[in-house]
Structures are given as structure tokens and as C-alpha cells.
Amino acid sequence: MSTSAPHAIAIIGSGATGYTAAKVLRAEGFTGSITMIGSEQAAPYRRPTVSKELLTGTKSIEQVQLGSAIDGVDVRSGVTAVGVADSTVLLDAGDPVPYDALLLATGSRARQLDLPCHVFTLRGVADVEPLHADILRTGSLLVIGGGLIGCEAAAAARSLGAEVTVLEAAAAPLNRIAPAAISQMYVDLHADNGIAFHSDVAVTDFTEQRDGTTLVTAADGRSWSAGTVLVSVGSVPNVELGADMGLEIGSGVLVDAGMRTSTPNVYAAGDVAEVPNRILGGTYRSEHWNGALDQAARAARSMMGVEPGDLDVPWGWSTQHGVNLQFAGWTGPDDEYVIARGSIADRRFTACALRDGRLVGAIGVGYPKDIRQVRAAIATGSPVQRDQLTEAWLDGPQAVVR
Numbered sequence: 001m002s003t004s005a006p007h008a009i010a011i012i013g014s015g016a017t018g019y020t021a022a023k024v025l026r027a028e029g030f031t032g033s034i035t036m037i038g039s040e041q042a043a044p045y046r047r048p049t050v051s052k053e054l055l056t057g058t059k060s061i062e063q064v065q066l067g068s069a070i071d072g073v074d075v076r077s078g079v080t081a082v083g084v085a086d087s088t089v090l091l092d093a094g095d096p097v098p099y100d101a102l103l104l105a106t107g108s109r110a111r112q113l114d115l116p117c118h119v120f121t122l123r124g125v126a127d128v129e130p131l132h133a134d135i136l137r138t139g140s141l142l143v144i145g146g147g148l149i150g151c152e153a154a155a156a157a158r159s160l161g162a163e164v165t166v167l168e169a170a171a172a173p174l175n176r177i178a179p180a181a182i183s184q185m186y187v188d189l190h191a192d193n194g195i196a197f198h199s200d201v202a203v204t205d206f207t208e209q210r211d212g213t214t215l216v217t218a219a220d221g222r223s224w225s226a227g228t229v230l231v232s233v234g235s236v237p238n239v240e241l242g243a244d245m246g247l248e249i250g251s252g253v254l255v256d257a258g259m260r261t262s263t264p265n266v267y268a269a270g271d272v273a274e275v276p277n278r279i280l281g282g283t284y285r286s287e288h289w290n291g292a293l294d295q296a297a298r299a300a301r302s303m304m305g306v307e308p309g310d311l312d313v314p315w316g317w318s319t320q321h322g323v324n325l326q327f328a329g330w331t332g333p334d335d336e337y338v339i340a341r342g343s344i345a346d347r348r349f350t351a352c353a354l355r356d357g358r359l360v361g362a363i364g365v366g367y368p369k370d371i372r373q374v375r376a377a378i379a380t381g382s383p384v385q386r387d388q389l390t391e392a393w394l395d396g397p398q399a400v401v402r
């Protein structure tokens with residue numbers, strides 16, 4: 001540990017990022033005090049299960065906890081940090097927490113719509129039970145938003161026996177990360193499982209009807225009704241504390257590769273952080289599980305004066321109807337895609353994404369090793385030609401990638 005290492009570390013947020021940072025700090029020999037403040041009552045858990053195993057009821061919260069208590073960490077659960085002043089975190093309950101290094105691990109929240117009727121959103125474990133119970137009670141679910149979480153929740157509700165419809169504002173679901181052909185594969189996958197998808201839906205109105213169902217109307221006159229409505233229209237990073245502290249904010253709290261913010265001794269990591277993209281330039285927010293773990297570990301090492309090196313090429317996954325999609329890098333709908341292995345029709349493939357003639361990512365089903373290979377290739381920064389993107393290339397010598 002460097003001589004300038006802090007003695008008292010405060011972590012705001014007890015999700016994957018907060019928990020992992022505390023764990024890595026202890027694992028790396030930090031012996032000072034660690035206080036972790038978390039608004040949620042639940043002990044740190046695997047948030048990806050919220051729209052999957054927890055919503056289907058196939059796992060309990062105990063089964064998805066992140067790990068055991070960390071030695072000597074003062075965990076304040078169900079407590080919200082309401083301000084930071086004079087190197088002290090102010091709380092809505094209990095004693096303020098002085099620090100000499102602070103990690104903002106406040107994550108994101110579900111984007112809310114201001115509506116005249118009751119709808120659900122899905123972000124944390126507290127959202128699961130009310131939504132699960134309502135789906136079982138009404139037997140029908142309308143999902144507004146065909147992104148990853150909306151699609152996963154639709155699949156989960158279908159497995160509970162509900163009638164499920166998904167409305168998407170764009171031309172196709174998952175269109176932030178996938179090209180049209182893969183989006184269509186998902187429309188077909190959901191249709192095979194009894195879920196109706198409607199695209200290009202600009203919702204204009206929500207009306208609660210006499211029978212207790214909600215009528216959702218689109219600008220073009222189409223309408224749908226269901227007993228339960230889930231609004232899944234993206235997330236908003238919890239940057240407010242950082243903004244009040246005067247930190248530089250973009251789409252998240254701006255940090256360098258060591259998770260350092262614009263203020264000394266203040267770090268940010270996970271969903272709330274906006275990190276540099278050393279490969280493509282610019283910045284991005286990861287918003288995926290592995291990014292949170294990687295960034296948390298780097299923040300911990302930085303706090304201890306250890307330079308953590310280059311950021312990982314990000315990757316994430318989504319499971320719907322038992323199909324596990326993986327994606328890496330910075331894929332988008334307008335990239336040029338090369339199917340380097342398998343076929344989309346078989347729902348088993350690796351598609352590599354090229355932008356301006358360079359490899360920027362991959363998306364696929366069934367070949368996780370390929371996704372690692374592409375991440376490694378992107379990390380080296382070496383040019384890869386379109387014609388090279390074949391099975392032989394994917395099976396070639398692997399660069400080391402975490």
C-alpha cells in the first residue's frame with residue numbers, strides 16, 4: 001500500500017460495485033475503516049437475477065446474495081446518503097461518516113414516466129415481489145420497452161403463465177446493441193414462446209379502465225390493454241450526489257481509468273461512472289455486471305495507490321427463454337456485421353461488428369469463447385480485416401483477456 005493510502009474509506013452504494021470494492025480493498029490488505037452505505041434493505045445481491053430467476057420465483061433472495069459479510073466493514077443498510085460536505089457523508093439516518101477517500105457506487109435507477117395510472121418498474125429486489133404478485137393476480141402483462149430488461153421480464157412473466165405483449169418505440173427490440181437481423185431473431189424467439197411484439201409504437205396515453213385493466217394507446221391509434229403494466233424504458237444514473245459535490249458530470253460521473261473523479265480522493269465506478277474508451281476514443285457507461293466488478297476492483301486498487309492499468313473491453317449478457325446472448329465492445333445497430341460462425345437462423349452464431357473498417361465488438365449466442373477472442377482482439381488495437389473474421393480466426397491463438 002502506498003504511504004498516501006487513506007485510513008477511512010466511505011462507499012456510497014452497496015450493489016455489485018460497492019460490495020466488490022470493499023472486498024478487494026480487504027483482499028489487497030487495506031486495514032483502515034470501510035463504511036458501506038446502501039439505500040436498499042437487502043444485503044448485496046446479483047441484480048441480473050431481478051428480471052430472471054427472482055421474477056420467475058425460481059430462486060430466492062438468499063440464493064442470489066453476492067457473498068458473505070466482509071471482514072470489518074461497517075454496512076449501513078436501508079440508509080441513504082443525502083449529501084457530502086467537508087469530507088463527511090451525511091445520511092438520512094444515523095451518524096455521518098467521515099472519510100479520507102470516497103467511492104460513489106450509486107448505480108442507476110429505472111427511468112420513470114409521469115403517468116395518471118399505476119405501472120411497475122423493475123430495478124431492484126424490492127420491485128420483484130409486487131410485480132410477481134400482480135402478474136399472477138391479473139394473468140396479463142404489457143411491457144413498455146423492448147430493451148434487455150423489458151425482454152427478460154416478458155420472458156419471465158410468460159414462464160409464469162401470463163399473456164404477455166411487448167411494445168417498442170423503435171423499429172425493433174434490443175436495437176441499441178443489435179442489428180435488425182438479430183432483433184428479428186428475438187421477435188421470433190418471443191413469438192415462439194407466445195409473446196407478441198409490436199414495434200414503432202409511440203405510446204401517447206395510459207387509461208385505467210373500469211375492470212381494473214390499463215389501456216395503452218399509441219399515436220397511430222393502435223391500443224392494447226392488460227392487467228399489469230411494466231414500464232422498462234431505460235435507466236438514469238444516480239449522479240446527483242456527485243453533481244452536488246461539483247464533480248464533472250457527463251452522462252455519468254466522469255472518471256479516468258483509475259476511477260478517479262475530477263476531485264482528489266473521490267472515485268466513482270459501476271453504472272454511475274462514465275469511463276474513457278481507450279480504443280475508440282470518447283467515453284461510455286458500461287451498465288453491465290462485469291463492468292461493475294472490473295471498475296470496482298480498479299477503484300479499490302487506485303485508492304491504495306496501485307495504478308490499475310487499462311480498462312477491460314466491456315461485455316454483458318442476457319438470458320431470455322433459456323437463450324443466452326453475449327455481447328462485447330460497443331456494438332450498435334448501424335455497424336457492419338460479419339457472421340463469423342454459425343447462423344442467426346439457427347440461433348447459434350457469432351457476429352462481429354465493424355465500424356469504419358475496424359472491429360468494435362461482437363454479439364452472439366452459444367459461443368462465449370468467441371466473445372472472449374473478439375474482446376482480446378479489440379484490446380490489442382490491431383487492425384482486423386473483414387475477410388479475416390472467420391471460424392479459423394476465432395479459433396486462433398487467444399490473446400489474454402480477463
Ligand SMILES: Cc1cc2nc3c(=O)[nH]c(=O)nc-3n(C[C@H](O)[C@H](O)[C@H](O)COP(=O)(O)OP(=O)(O)OC[C@H]3O[C@@H](n4cnc5c(N)ncnc54)[C@H](O)[C@@H]3O)c2cc1C
Nearest residue numbers: 013015016017039047048081107108270271287288289316
Ligand atoms: C433488472 C436488471 C437485470 C440486469 N441483467 C443483467 C445481465 O443479465 N447481464 C449484465 O451484464 N448486466 C445486467 N444488469 C446490469 C447490472 O446488474 C448492473 O450493471 C450492475 O448491477 C451495476 O452495479 P452498481 O453497483 O454499479 O449499481 P447498482 O446495482 O445500481 O447498485 C447501486 C446501489 O446504490 C444504492 N444507492 C444509490 N444512491 C444511494 C445513496 N444516495 N445512498 C445510499 N445508497 C445509494 C442503490 O440503492 C443500489 O443499491 C441488469 C440490471 C438490472 C436492473
